[in-house]
Amino acid sequence: GQQVMQIPQYQHVQEGEDFTTYCNSSTTLSNIQWYKQRPGGHPVFLIQLVKSGEVKKQKRLTFQFGEAKKNSSLHITATQTTDVGTYFCAGRGNSGYSTLTFGKGTMLLVSP
Amino acid sequence: NAGVTQTPKFQVLKTGQSMTLQCAQDMNHEYMSWYRQDPGMGLRLIHYSVGAGITDQGEVPNGYNVSRSTTEDFPLRLLSAAPSQTSVYFCASSRAGSYEQYFGPGTRLTVT
Numbered sequence: 001g002q003q004v005m006q007i008p009q010y011q012h013v014q015e016g017e018d019f020t021t022y023c024n025s026s027t028t029l030s031n032i033q034w035y036k037q038r039p040g041g042h043p044v045f046l047i048q049l050v051k052s053g054e055v056k057k058q059k060r061l062t063f064q065f066g067e068a069k070k071n072s073s074l075h076i077t078a079t080q081t082t083d084v085g086t087y088f089c090a091g092r093g094n095s096g097y098s099t100l101t102f103g104k105g106t107m108l109l110v111s112p
Numbered sequence: 113n114a115g116v117t118q119t120p121k122f123q124v125l126k127t128g129q130s131m132t133l134q135c136a137q138d139m140n141h142e143y144m145s146w147y148r149q150d151p152g153m154g155l156r157l158i159h160y161s162v163g164a165g166i167t168d169q170g171e172v173p174n175g176y177n178v179s180r181s182t183t184e185d186f187p188l189r190l191l192s193a194a195p196s197q198t199s200v201y202f203c204a205s206s207r208a209g210s211y212e213q214y215f216g217p218g219t220r221l222t223v224t
Contacts, residue, residue, distance in 0.1 A: 001171075009152070031211065042202055042215040043155065088154060092211065099145070099170060100213070104154035 002027050004091045006103030014111050019076040021106035023089035030094045032065055032072045037105070038085045046074075046087075079110045114138050116216035118203050124222045125193040133188040133219050135203030142208040144186040145170070146178065148199040149218075155202065161186055162208070193223045 003026040013019055023032065031050045035043040047056055049065035049072060056063045062075045072091075076083055086107045090100040119134045137144065145160040147170075157170030161180040175197060177189040186205075190197060200220050204213040 006154075033211070033213075035213075042218050043204075043213075044215070045212045048212060090155075099157055099160060100211075101157075101171075102147075102155040104152060 002091065002093050002101045004089060004101045004103040006089055006106055008106055009104065010107045010109075012109040012111065013079050015081060016078050019079050019083070019108055021074050021087050021089075021108075023072045023074075023091070023103050025070045025091045025101075027070070028094060029069050029091040030098065031092050032069075033090045033092075033100065034063060034072075034074055035088045035090065035102075036085050037088065041085075043088060076108075079108070081110050081112055083108060084110050116203055116205050116214050118201075118216035118219050120219060121217065122220050124224065125190070126224055127193060127195060129193050131190050131193065133190070133201055133203075133221075135186045135188065135216060136184050137186075137203075137205040137214070137216075138184065139205060139207070139214065140183060141205035141214070142183070143206045144180065145204045145206075145213070146176070146186070146188045147202045147204065148172065148197075149202060150199050158188065158201075190221075195223045197221065198223045 005024045033048045034046040037043045053067045054065040060077045064073045086105040088105045090102045116137045146158040147155040156172045159178040161167045203216040206213045
């Protein structure tokens, strides 16, 4: 079955440093989504990427979808303490109605 | 507009007991899903539904049953609880064709 690997599992940065999490799928994806989960909370949708090579920005967050549609990344510029949480990628396969397969997430801790 | 609601928030069961986790959404979404979240494991799909009367298995369906008699409700039944089912359970819904998932607040279940 489809597998989605996400690295790193955990990252601790100082406020103001940049942060990147990477996502790799074992199969070609139709689209990929990113979610953020604050400690004790539920996942919240951030963005969906659909096109090969797509790049989208949300303020300090930059999302990329690889040319082969098998990998993706989320980059945060100049982290803030409000960025603390776990970031998940979730890939959807190509066949018919395909369910989302979540990566295991990257936990981000930001020290002031 | 309450979004996705889940009850109860917390539950403790003894091994062998059965119970139903409730999930409801008021957004008229066609798709609904149940996930479990365990430390370091990300979100794993248990069951999902693409419409009333239609359900299918996800990655980890054993020990769980679902039904979808209305668009709004998607209960998850634990038939005979086991300690391995100790987890946080999230219900999610999405509009057909959109795929952005809205998650409920979760149910934290402990089986002793």
